Amino acid sequence: MMDLVKLWILNGTREFELSKRPLENVTRKGIEFVNEEVVRIDPTKKTVRTSYRQFHYDYLIIALGVELAPEQIPGLKENGLVLYELQDVPKIRDTVRKMSSGKIAIAIMALPYKCPPAPYEAALLIRSILEETGTSDSIQIDFYSPTPITLPAGGPQVSEEILQILQSKKIEFHGNHKTIAVEPGKLKFENGETNFDVLIAIPPHKVPSVVAESGFVPNGKFIEVDRTCKTSYDNVYAIGDVNQIMVTDKIAVPKAGIFAEGQGVTVARNIISQIKKELESAIFDGKGGCFLETGKKIAGYLQVEMFASPNPLTQLQSPSEDHFAEKEKFERERLERWL
Ligand SMILES: Cc1cc2nc3c(=O)[nH]c(=O)nc-3n(C[C@H](O)[C@H](O)[C@H](O)COP(=O)(O)OP(=O)(O)OC[C@H]3O[C@@H](n4cnc5c(N)ncnc54)[C@H](O)[C@@H]3O)c2cc1C
Numbered sequence: 001m002m003d004l005v006k007l008w009i010l011n012g013t014r015e016f017e018l019s020k021r022p023l024e025n026v027t028r029k030g031i032e033f034v035n036e037e038v039v040r041i042d043p044t045k046k047t048v049r050t051s052y053r054q055f056h057y058d059y060l061i062i063a064l065g066v067e068l069a070p071e072q073i074p075g076l077k078e079n080g081l082v083l084y085e086l087q088d089v090p091k092i093r094d095t096v097r098k099m100s101s102g103k104i105a106i107a108i109m110a111l112p113y114k115c116p117p118a119p120y121e122a123a124l125l126i127r128s129i130l131e132e133t134g135t136s137d138s139i140q141i142d143f144y145s146p147t148p149i150t151l152p153a154g155g156p157q158v159s160e161e162i163l164q165i166l167q168s169k170k171i172e173f174h175g176n177h178k179t180i181a182v183e184p185g186k187l188k189f190e191n192g193e194t195n196f197d198v199l200i201a202i203p204p205h206k207v208p209s210v211v212a213e214s215g216f217v218p219n220g221k222f223i224e225v226d227r228t229c230k231t232s233y234d235n236v237y238a239i240g241d242v243n244q245i246m247v248t249d250k251i252a253v254p255k256a257g258i259f260a261e262g263q264g265v266t267v268a269r270n271i272i273s274q275i276k277k278e279l280e281s282a283i284f285d286g287k288g289g290c291f292l293e294t295g296k297k298i299a300g301y302l303q304v305e306m307f308a309s310p311n312p313l314t315q316l317q318s319p320s321e322d323h324f325a326e327k328e329k330f331e332r333e334r335l336e337r338w339l
Contacts, residue, residue, distance in 0.1 A: 043233035070203040075182035080199035101138040102197035110204035128295025146178040227283035239263035258288035
């Protein structure tokens with residue numbers, strides 16, 4: 001949930017301090033909350049070590065998310081702002097509000113990344129801020145992505161619709177641009193380079209080091225699981241951003257909170273049925289949706305069914321005030337349900 005509000009912090013409609021909920025609230029549901037860093041997972045001994053103690057488990061659910069890896073792009077930390085980094089978000093907002101002219105570059109630097117529509121939302125919200133400050137006509141926004149279309153997981157139709165929304169707000173999309181380095185005022189791609197005044201980046205993502213060090217990603221970047229979310233280790237599951245569930249040989253389930261939630265429910269059902277010695281096994285249905293905020297309290301809604309046959313089904317419902325209200329409700333309901 002914290003991630004979702006970053007875009008509201010970006011456009012100045014929300015403060016970080018008003019968006020926090022203590023995780024200790026889970027104790028009300030009879031869950032012990034251990035606020036310690038996990039430093040080692042040993043799936044053969046069935047133990048989890050934190051900075052202070054060791055726990056033995058019967059079932060383990062790894063839900064450690066991803067870490068941002070800006071260091072994988074030389075020069076990024078020194079010369080760019082990171083959209084997904086909480087401390088950079090107010091800096092992006094202030095920088096954009098103070099600009100009177102120039103060029104803003106927004107760059108997705110690697111796949112997969114969290115919430116595929118979020119960088120497009122950010123571009124649209126930034127355009128909306130510039131319209132408010134009256135500087136929109138003198139500021140160019142260029143969007144760079146390594147993918148040929150805006151939202152490969154959403155398919156060509158949805159990607160085209162997103163492209164049209166971007167174009168209607170004078171945001172230029174440059175597909176097939178894989179960033180390899182950043183220099184002062186300059187983005188370097190595999191196939192060329194461009195200049196910028198302000199760079200807003202979505203950097204590569206990686207699993208938290210404890211996951212890599214505990215041997216969970218021998219052949220890939222994320223923990224590979226199927227729709228039961230079971231890892232190759234006995235009674236160990238991985239849910240949310242830390243995992244990778246392939247839908248086709250090229251498309252994986254996007255990293256989104258709505259899917260992390262669905263996978264959590266699936267795993268809970270499976271563990272309960274194992275404890276009850278029932279034979280049924282739940283599988284993650286891959287159904288969900290994501291909002292695409294376009295500014296001025298308007299949002300589109302991307303409805304997704306990742307395991308529809310023969311291909312994932314995605315539909316973009318037109319931006320409206322109703323969808324924006326649903327986005328606010330989405331946050332409210334999650335906080336009430338889980339915290
Ligand atoms: C700008 C933005 C907007 C988004 N908007 C949406 C949206 O509208 N809808 C949507 O569905 N999704 C959205 N997302 C994506 C969503 O936030 C993530 O997919 C979701 O949070 C993933 O949940 P998770 O539990 O897997 O990981 P996280 O939410 O990242 O939780 C992982 C937790 O594990 C902790 N952790 C990591 N390592 C350790 C360790 N060693 N020891 C102890 N704790 C550790 C982390 O600190 C973190 O608290 C958005 C993301 C961004 C960046």
